Amino acid sequence: MQTVSVKPADAVNKWVIIDAEGVVVGRLASYIALRLRGKHRADYTPHVDLGDHIVVINADKVAMTGRKLVRKQYHRHTGHPGGIKTTTPEKILASRFPERVLELAVKRMMPGESPLARKQFAKLRVYGGADHPHVAQNPEKVDFKSKNSKNAKVA
Secondary structure, three states: OOOOOOOHHHOOOOEEEEEOOOEEHHHHHHHHHHHHHOOOOOOOOOOOOOOOEEEEEOHHHOEOOOOHHHHOOEEEEOOOOOOEEEEOHHHHHOOOOOOHHHHHHHHOOOOOOOHHHHHHHOOEEEOOOOOOOOHHHOOEEEOOOOOOHHHEOOO
């Protein structure tokens, strides 16, 4: 037996499309982070970008369990003294860019700030509606909602 170490030139990345309507954010984000890093592959190599290109549609219709929609808080800092800003997922989903909730969840599940992590995260494309401009890549449709009954929020 020999350990296989894939070289960057040998990496083949697929295109995957996921419908996020009614899907729990955390479960979807962990699945996307796994696919972006390439850890679903048998020939996973930590220092090579083997992940897939992920296209997520209907990101404005994601679900959160419990009271996270109202109680969870996102913090950011403007860089000025006393410049901490706080918002909730409910406000973000109702705003102009609802796909940011899913993007933040995936970004925080990726490894720390490194050039490889930024390159892997750049292969994520999230769209609020059902339309996307990646039809020419023939993405493979993954039905994440039906993989497990816990992936979809019930009532």
